[in-house]
Amino acid sequence: MAADPTGVLTGQHYLDGNHAACEGALAAGCRFASGYPITPSTEIVERIAARLPRMGGMFIQMEDEIAASITLQGAVWGGKKALTVTSGPGFSLMMEHIGLAAMTECPCVFIDVQRGGPSTGLPTLPGQGDMMQARWGSHGDYEIIALCPESPQECFDTTIEAFNLAEQWRVPVMVMMDECVGHMTERVIIPSADKLSVLDRRWTTKKPGEYRPFDVGADLVPDMAKAGDGHRLFVTGLTHDERGYPVMNHKAQEKLVRRLVDKIRLNADKIAHYEEDQIDGAEVVVISYGITARVAQRGVQIARDKGVKVGTMRLIVVWPFPETRIRELAQKTRAFVVPELNYGQMSLEVERVAAGKVPTVLVPHGGGEVHDPEVIAEAIIKAARSVS
Template identity: 55%
Template sequence: MKPAVDTGKHFINGDIACAEGAIAAGCLFFGGYPITPATEVAEHMSERLPHVGGTYIQMEDEIAAMTSILGGAWTGKKTMTATSGPGFSLMMETVGLAIVTETPCVVVNVQRGGPSTGLPTQGAQADMMQAKWGSHGDYEIIALAPSSPQEMFDLTITAFNLSEKYRTPVFIMSDEIVGHMSEKVVIPKKEAIKTISRIQPRGKKNNFHPFKPGPNGVAPMPSIGQGYKVHVTGLTHDEKGYPVMSVDTQAEMMERLLGKIRNNLDDIIMTDQYLLDDADIVIVSYGVSSRTSYTAVDMAREQGIKAGLLRLITVWPFPDRLIKELALRVKGFITVEINMGQISREVERCAGYKAPSYLAGHPGGAVVPPEQVISIMKEAF
């Protein structure tokens, strides 16, 4: 039997590293459904979970997989599912239920080319806006974008920590290339891994309010069987969890749901900045596209262009303030991503009229070559 934290150096692909990260983070329940290129996450979880006393179940579709992890989460366990585009679409209604019921869970999307069945075995980053807006209604979501198998391990742990801390679903927006790429992954010692678990309520169980925020804006979360007799509903509800069909309750609930993310941006937003301090031209990228973007920055610098990279590790919530500040001092932005313009629009929105913003995109199936970034750079600036 392997321990929960399989300390050591491994040569594994991103999907397996993601599963190992989940186990190391303390995940004990996985509701799965096979889909290329995310299947290896489910396969590895089905093998690993029993070693740590956890449970894998293969559900009948992605709707059921997503719903099962919410039921699992209310028993007090950390839960996860993994999918790709078509499954991600099916999960969207339930993602809204997770948000409104403040149920922590982690959803992995190993993106492939779309729309529809698209390119099952080839990568893309075209579900980025779906991650933000795919479920109906207004909400904030947390989405992380790993760029290597090592980050699939590390950021899966971060995803669980953020989801437990803020009682919200967290997306890992990976892609086929990172998911299927094998690289060295270093799994540290158990003591070196920081894990966070949801705050449990203490004290009186009678008339407990499971949606009454604590000091950080997040309500302590009881588990099934503890005697708190919670009622959890997808209807607009008050702090007690009871449905109230009123404008005021809707406003209070929305403020609570949005506030816990919007008031903690500094804690949630993570970026990596490469040669950005003196940069005139900022490449914005994330996930696998950031790998070619580092090369593009180096190539530009060799040619005397002062380029720098802003790599988004957290894509949602978006680092508005950072882009707005950069827009005041740089010549402009180029967003590198495997889609025809999604995050580039966010960059454009934040840059406003202060600095121009361009897209180095790709319709899907391959990475954006650094040469394409350089040629857009030369043409634009």
């Protein structure tokens, strides 16, 4: 369905990624946000706090990130689309409640504007060190979805996509930005509301008494009821049955947790979103995401100028990891090169899926700036030589 025009700031703007992400959230129908402002994500919170009350929404500044990450879930169960925003140190505090959102299948969006870490690290400078944390940071087995934008325009686009994916699959969805993309200002085109595709919540059509909160159909995702609409609704972080009631045994665990994992794993190809260029005949394929994918493009140009056949795959959805496609690419190319602003996170996934068919070369960088494109070019050229 089309977006609600009250949240859509149609026009051409010159915005930074943080402001653009905020506009994406509002266009997607987000009407509640909670947060505990932290550099380099503060501009999102500032803007959404100013914008939400003018369209009937609400922002609450909480006492910390633990509170912010549960407050938005209360708003979701009350019927709103909701967002919280943070950076690494706050993301760490939110992990407990990300697990709760996964367990209760609460559709909500977390934006992490990544900075250099660990700990307080580099508050005003970029990093991509939270990629594995986004996937595995909470305890127990679960799946989430995560996206990585490479520009202010994509901060707008992927935040809408994040809300849509959250509603479709009922998982917490992470928008894994970074300081560079968040603070970089570029042209952002916001279309009219009727040109935007926005998913509504999967409201149940069943009557009170017939509805059970965790009954599922073929896609393994349950429909929702709004608290207060007359349905019996019980939501808990304990292992539960279709009624939502706690059941403490291995059969209930197998049934529930298997489904939480399968609803994403079995649908990973549908959720996948990536861009490829010049894959056919490529000796080397560069796999990257976020700001690094953009800088890597420059490295790819340098390597191509020196005669290397390089293809690129830019991940927009990073979790679930696009295993099917990377397995195919491992049959077509001779090496993967993975630059990222950490000392090896998504490169481990590439290596796992490549399963020894072709080598995976990490181009690490601790963060604090972006890669020098020449360094990426050198890694590509070296990888091409070593396999030719």
